[in-house]
Amino acid sequence: MLIAQITDIHLGFEPDNPAEFNRKRLDQVLRHLIDGPNRPDVLLATGDLVDRGDVDSYRRLANALSACPFPVFLCLGNHDDRTHFTQQFPHIPVDDGFIQYVVPLDGLRLIVIDTLEPGRHGGAFCAARAQWLSARLQEDRDTPTIIVMHHPPVEVGIEWMNTHPDEPWVARFAETIAGHGQVQALICGHLHRAIVAPWKGTTIAICPSTAPQVSLDLSPIDPDKPDNRPMIIADPPAYALHRWTRHGLVSHFDTADEHVMLAKFDQNLQPLVRALVSERPT
Template identity: 55%
Template structure:
C-alpha cells in the first residue's frame, strides 16, 4: 500500500493574489502525485492547510483538490480554524469537537489526531482528545496502526521550531501510546522539513512543506536579539510517500520539481536489473 502525504500548505499567505505562490506550489505537487504509477491509495494533508484561518482559503483548497484521483483526508495544524474548516469540509468526522477519526484500510488503520491548540504555535492534546485515542487503541490491540497529526512530539533541534519533552500535551500523548505494540509509526508536519526520530520507542517522521521550507539552523537563538539568520528558504515543494510492505512503514521524501534523468531502464541496463531480481530468494 502507498500513502501520499503533503503538509503545511499555508494557502492564503498572499490573500489578495490570484496567482498565489503557495497555490502554485500546491498545484505542482498535486499534479505530480496524480501522475504517479501506482497511484497512492490515499492522500493525507497534515495541517496548516491555510495560513490565516479564513474560509475563502479553505474554499480554494477544496477547489485545488476537487479533481485529485485518490481519496484525501485532513488533520488540523496551528494555523487552522475548526469552524471554518468544518463549513467547507463537512464530510470529515469529529469527536467531541475535535477533528479526530479512524481510517480503516486493509490491512492497517490510521488514527488522525487533532493537535490544534488555539492561541499556541506549538501543539496541544487535552484529556478529551486523549480519552478518544485511548478508547480507539483499547478497541483494537492487533491491527497495525499509524498515528497521523500535525505537531511532532520530539525536540527537532531547530530552536524556534522545537517541542520540548516537558510540554503537558507531549506527556499526555506519550501516556496514551506507551506499550502499544501495534502502533508502528507517527507521521507529522509542522517542521517544514524531512526529519525522523524514535520517540518513546515509536518511529516519528515529519514531511517537508508544499509551501517554502524552514532553514536548517541549529544555533541557539536569542529572542531579544534578531541576528539575521535565515528562517524560511525557497526550497522546492515536497511530499512524502509512505509504503506499507506488510511488515513496516517505509517513508520516502521527494520534491515536485523537474529533474535531469541520468539513466533509464533500457537495453543497456536490462541485464543488471534482471541480475538484481535473480539474487532474491525464490527467484
C-alpha cells in the first residue's frame, strides 16, 4: 500500500492572488502524484491546509484536491479553523468538536488526531482528545496503526520551531499511546522539512511542505537578537510517500521538480538490473 502525504500548504498566504505561489506549488505536487509512476492509494494532507483559516481558501483547496483520483484524508494544523474547514469538507468526521477519526485500510489503521489549539502556534492534546484516542487504541490492539497528526511531539533542533519535550501536551500524548505496540509510526507535518526520528518506542516521519521550506539551521537562536539568519527558503515543493508492507512502514521524501535523468533502464543497464535481481531470494 502506498500512502502519499502533503503538508503545510498554506493556501491563501496571498489572499487576493488567485494564481498565488502556494497554489502553484500545490498543483505541481498533485500533478506528480496523479501522473507520475508512484500514484498512491490514498493521500494524507496533514495540516496548515490554509494560511489564515478563511472560507475562500478552503474552497480553493477543495477545488484543487477534487482532481485527485484517490481518497484524500485531512487533519488540521495551527493555521487552520475548524468551523470554516467543516463548511468546505463536511464529509470529514468531527468528534466532540475535534477533527479526529479512524481510516480502516487493508491490514492497516490510520488514526487522525487534532492537535490544533486556536491562538497557539505549537501543538495541543487535551484530556478529551486523549480519552478519544485511548478508546480508539483500546478497541483494536491487533491491527497495525499509524497516527496522523500535524504537530510532531519531538524536539528536532530547529529552535524557533521546536516542540519542547516537557510541554504538557507531549506528556499526555506519550502516556496515551504507551503500551500500545500496534502503533507503528506517527506521520506529522508542521516543520516544513523532511525529518525522521525515533520517539517513545515508535518512529516519527515528518513531511516537508508544499509551501516554501524552513531553513536547516541548528544553531541557538536568541529571540532578542535578530541575526539575519535565513528562516524560510524557496526550496522546491515536496511530499512524502509512505510504503506500507508486512515488514512495516518505509518513508520516501521527494520534490515535485523535474529530475535530470543521468541513466535509464536500457540494454546497457539491463545486465546490472538482472544481476541485482538474481541475488535476491525468490
